[in-house]
Amino acid sequence: MEVISITPRGYCKGVTKAIQAVKNAYYDPTTKKPIYVLGYIVHNKHVIHELEELGVITLDDRGDSRLALAESIESGTVVLSAHGTDPAVKLRLEEKGIPYIDATCEDVDRTFDLIKEYSNKGYTIFYIGKHKHPEAVAATSLCTDIHLIEQISDIPHTNEKPIFVTNQTTFSLFEIKEIIHSIIERYPNTLISEEICDATRLRQDAIIQANVNVDLCYIVGDPRSNNTKNLALISENITNTKTKLIETVADIDIADLIGVNRVSVSSGASTPSRLTKEVIDFLKNQKPLN
Numbered sequence: 001m002e003v004i005s006i007t008p009r010g011y012c013k014g015v016t017k018a019i020q021a022v023k024n025a026y027y028d029p030t031t032k033k034p035i036y037v038l039g040y041i042v043h044n045k046h047v048i049h050e051l052e053e054l055g056v057i058t059l060d061d062r063g064d065s066r067l068a069l070a071e072s073i074e075s076g077t078v079v080l081s082a083h084g085t086d087p088a089v090k091l092r093l094e095e096k097g098i099p100y101i102d103a104t105c106e107d108v109d110r111t112f113d114l115i116k117e118y119s120n121k122g123y124t125i126f127y128i129g130k131h132k133h134p135e136a137v138a139a140t141s142l143c144t145d146i147h148l149i150e151q152i153s154d155i156p157h158t159n160e161k162p163i164f165v166t167n168q169t170t171f172s173l174f175e176i177k178e179i180i181h182s183i184i185e186r187y188p189n190t191l192i193s194e195e196i197c198d199a200t201r202l203r204q205d206a207i208i209q210a211n212v213n214v215d216l217c218y219i220v221g222d223p224r225s226n227n228t229k230n231l232a233l234i235s236e237n238i239t240n241t242k243t244k245l246i247e248t249v250a251d252i253d254i255a256d257l258i259g260v261n262r263v264s265v266s267s268g269a270s271t272p273s274r275l276t277k278e279v280i281d282f283l284k285n286q287k288p289l290n
Contacts, residue, residue, distance in 0.1 A: 001257070003283045004264040006210045009220075009276055012199030012269035014105030015042045018082035019051075021103040025077055026054050032099060034076040038066045038089065039134050041081050041103065042270035043225035046247070050272075061134065073098055084108045084138035107169050107197035108135055112142055114193055118164035119143035123191070126155070126183060128176050129168035133226060136168055152182045163190045169197040170227040170269075172204055172234055199269050200227050204234050207266055211239035215260040218252070218283075219245045220276045221268030228268030235266075249278040258289045 011019075018041050025031045039061035040048055048058050059069040066089045070078070078093055078100040085104065093100045104112075115125055125146040129136030140148050147156050165183055167176050173196060183190055211217055217235045221228030223245060235243040241264070244256060257263075263283055267276040 001260065001283060001286050001288050002262045003280055004210055004214065004262070005280050006206050006264055006266035008199070008202055008206060009265075009267040010269075010271060010273040012197070014082050014107060014197070014199070015270045017105070018042055018079075018103040019047060021101050022051055022056055022079050023054070025079055025101055026051075026056055032075065032077045036073055036076055036078045037081060038069050038078060038085065039081045039083070040224070041079065043228075044222040044268070044270040044272070045224075046222075046272055046275060047270065066134075066137075067092060070096075070098075077101065079103055081134060082108070083134035084112060085134075086138055086141035088141065105169070105197070107195070107199075108138075111166055111169060111195040112139060114164075114166055114195070115139060115142045115146065118191070119145065122161055123164040124158055124161045126163055126165040126190075127167065128165070128171065128179055130226060133168065135170070139168070149179060149183075152179055155179070155183055155186060159187075163187050165190055165192045166195050168226070169195055170200050170225075170230065171196055172200070172230040174234065174238060175230065200230070203227070203231060203266065203269065207231060207235050207264075208239055210264050210266075211235055211241045214239075214241050214262050214264045216256060216262075217241045217243045217264045217266070218279055219243060219266055219268070220247070220279050221245065221271040222247060225268045225270050228271065231266055231268060235264075246279070248275055249282045252279070252282065254289070257286060261288050 025035050035056045037058045070089050070092050080102045082105045127139050128149050219232040232243050232245040
């Protein structure tokens with residue numbers, strides 16, 4: 001069986017920075033313990049499990065808001081995730097005297113700076129993002145005149161102020177282009193800053209280039225990760241390749257390999273490289289099944 005190992009894959013710089021921030025805090029004797037993380041530091045449960053084995057406490061934000069989670073912390077140090085954080089959460093931690101480490105990705109920070117800049121200039125902000133995704137939650141907390149747009153029907157009717165459009169960094173260009181086109185049709189003078197991060201863009205482009213005459217593509221990553229899900233969608237819908245999103249090699253169904261002679265493998269930007277390598281090694285040792 002021919003196995004195409006698509007690159008780049010594995011941790012992006014933002015994920016590396018965030019994980020290292022947690023580990024540095026844990027191993028630094030001067031940092032107040034315990035170490036808490038509000039929400040997943042990155043969207044991969046294997047990363048979370050490895051950090052929990054060190055003693056790091058991850059507070060899952062799928063139930064309570066990050067502000068409510070911050071309220072529950074009485075001591076130690078908090079690490080804020082790579083996805084960005086509502087300023088109200090930082091303020092509450094400061095009021096409680098709890099130190100925090102901001103591990104927000106630089107690309108996310110740049111988008112947040114744009115939102116604040118154009119809001120201060122008097123623009124209405126249209127932010128293309130996923131409802132309840134932590135990056136979108138943080139982004140929409142930055143100003144009052146901001147609209148979260150996940151689909152075309154979310155585009156509001158307004159003509160009072162100029163409009164600035166930007167987006168969640170882990171989206172795909174294919175995912176946002178129709179929304180942007182619809183916004184421009186309705187508001188021709190809209191100012192747009194497409195902010196898909198380079199790591200996301202490069203991984204998406206690599207899959208499009210690699211999936212030629214490929215029978216099956218595996219995307220390794222956590223289904224909670226938006227960039228991972230988008231890689232799978234691009235593989236399936238743009239390259240028309242049968243695609244499976246798996247978390248580990250244990251998720252491979254041998255039945256899927258029947259009749260497969262050429263398989264490609266990539267991974268989300270928060271997937272540990274060892275998990276992808278295990279998948280690649282397993283596939284390389286498989287003989288074609290007829």
